Amino acid sequence: MTTTNFLPGGSHHSSRPIAINEGVKNESSVRLREQDIQEFLSKLEEEGEIETIRSHVGERFEAAAIMKEKDLGKALLFLSVGKYGRKVVANIFGKRRRISRALGIEEEKVHRHLLHALESPLKCKEVSSPTFQKVKPEELSMLPVLTHYEKDAGPYITSATVIASDPETGVQNASIHRLLAREGYFVIRMVEGRHLHQIFQKYKARGRDMPVAIVITPNPAVTVAAASPAPSGLDELQVAGALLGEPLRVVRLDGSDLSVPAEAQYVIEGLVSIEKTEKEWMTDILGTYDIPREQPVVKVTSIHRSSDPLYHAILPAGSEHRLLMGLPFEARILENVERIGIKVLGICLTRGSGSWLHAAISIRKNSEGDGRNAILAALSAHPSLKGVVVLDEDIDPTDYAAIDFSFATRFQSKGNLVVVEGARGSSLDPSADQRSMTTLKWGIDTTLSLSVEKERFKMAKIPGFDKRS
Ligand SMILES: Cc1cc2nc3c(=O)[nH]c(=O)nc-3n(C[C@H](O)[C@H](O)[C@H](O)COP(=O)(O)O)c2cc1C
Incomplete structure (x- = not known):
């Protein structure tokens, strides 16, 4: 496959590299290869997923402020950052769909x-x-x-x-x-x-x-x-x-x-x-x-x-940081819950918890008690996990409002709340015991009992609505 460099030309301030690979022709500036990140960035650009910042931007706070402002949006390409006017890319993994796009899945x-x-x-x-x-x-x-x-x-x-x-x-x-x-x-x-x-x-x-x-x-x-x-x-x-x-x-x-x-x-x-x-x-x-x-x-x-380098900057606590950190642990939780025979429909380490401390999981419930077993499996899959909410399969774990709906309409604390005191927690949680690094962990099972009539708990639908979005 051939690609075009969507970032033509060099930084006006960049100095020339000195060759070390004697006898080896370096083709990088001539031909990009598929494993070069530019291949992926070209695709993102074609799909309108990159916002270009053309003005010169300072390295100290200014670039970070722009990254924070645009955190939930497109990937960013800064054309000139800092004293030497270098190119910086940011937020390329700031959305789940961009991570999956990068992996072709x-x-x-x-x-x-x-x-x-x-x-x-x-x-x-x-x-x-x-x-x-x-x-x-x-x-x-x-x-x-x-x-x-x-x-x-x-x-x-x-x-x-x-x-x-x-x-x-x-x-x-x-x-x-x-x-x-x-x-x-x-x-x-x-x-x-x-x-x-x-x-x-x-x-x-x-x-x-x-x-x-x-x-x-x-x-x-x-x-x-x-x-x-x-x-x-x-x-x-x-x-x-x-x-x-x-x-x-x-x-x-x-x-x-x-x-x-x-x-x-x-x-x-x-x-x-x-x-x-x-x-x-x-x-x-x-x-x-x-x-x-x-x-x-x-x-x-x-x-x-x-020859014309792109520097990747990740904003600490930004979407990109959280998703890259959280995604592998979501995978681990999914694996651990399914290992005990419970089908996982969706998993999300929630944004407010830094995609690190709280998980929401939707499961297909087959037996009473599956919700609580899923809580135990999730907590043991990720030692930093502090809280987990288990949802029925019709609830989207990436949607805060849907989780809240499930809390509000399907949860009564008695019997559905699991609390573990004195467990090892994350050193990043300022409310954990900072000397022993222990914390209180909780799990909430909002799944409906298999014996209840489900119709009463379902969101009403408007025919034709799904086709509109
Ligand atoms: C954006 C980002 C920044 C990270 N920063 C650090 C760090 O500064 N120190 C650290 O030990 N782990 C850091 N991590 C986490 C590790 O890279 C991650 O846990 C990794 O899986 C550890 O690899 P290992 O399996 O070889 O131990 C960071 C992860 C991300 C996504």
Whole structure:
């Protein structure tokens, strides 16, 4: 398939890359390939799903304010951001339909597609010509890293897929991590227990800094796979291949053990220090400030970029952040509820809870008690989950008003409310016990008893109405 670059021309301020792949013809500026994100962005543009911001926009708060204003709308393309007038894309995964579009799958099949990809990863295909080239180290300061919120520690890279190799097994891991940009180095937020953190502990035990590749704006499948909690020892780049339905093309970085997607807009190589740490703090998924945390410093060793790079910025707590974080956990909840024999018709980690703390699930009820069993399965699938509401199959879990209708007309607290005290909660919930990190969890079963006459509970319909919308 041939594509056209819908973003012609270079940034007027961009400096020329210096070639490192001697003897290898870099075709990126001439021919775009299907695994390049531009392929997907071209489709979005054809479908009128991209809004272009033509005026020059500042990196400090201004871009973030526009992203927040347009959070529920189209994907954004900023043509000129910051001192160096770099291109920035945002909100590309801000709607469920854009995520499914990126993966070439219908919206209602996304969760199952992801579960399937996690179970059947595809080996990557090594190629020799990436879409990026090594550039001068000074280019690091030209990245359009945004400062989002008033009291954040500083500018954060928010979309980066960080790749590291397990020193014990040699298996790679890819996960998204936010990086606080300091003068010439980063501070990386690594949540304890996540795979990158586990791998880092192994480097620490060996007394070696951890080599990482920080990939910005790869193919969407890479971002979705990297946001997914894959089982330990599974390379998320192989999951990306399964999502794409073809092996992900990767290149081995010169003088490194790391393989990265061959189609990416920026790749930064670095070493995560086992000695140096610094405090960082930022706005997290609930839109509240996280507590300051002492986190490792990343020394940058080289930077690569495409000839006219697109930098992907994700607004913390924006739709894109929430959906990318929530989607894999929705899939996990779906899987766990179906494992106990209950059919799930729809699942949604709700917006107000940061797509993280509360779930709404609609089920096909076959036995009395299915609603409560679904609550237990959901709470055990996602340790941060605080509350879950179970709905009948005619209620859309993505529709707040429909959920409220179900509360109002189908729920009586006695017997349908499950409360679990002192369970492990999310550190992001300021109302949880901040010392023990425990919380109260609840589940509400709004499903109707199988013995009641359903007609009395149904929404009245107007014939012909469905055809109008
Ligand atoms: C936009 C976004 C930002 C994220 N930021 C961080 C972060 O700063 N630190 C972190 O540990 N996890 C972060 N995550 C979550 C991890 O990327 C995610 O849980 C991933 O599945 C962990 O991978 P693992 O299975 O290799 O542990 C972020 C996810 C998204 C979607």
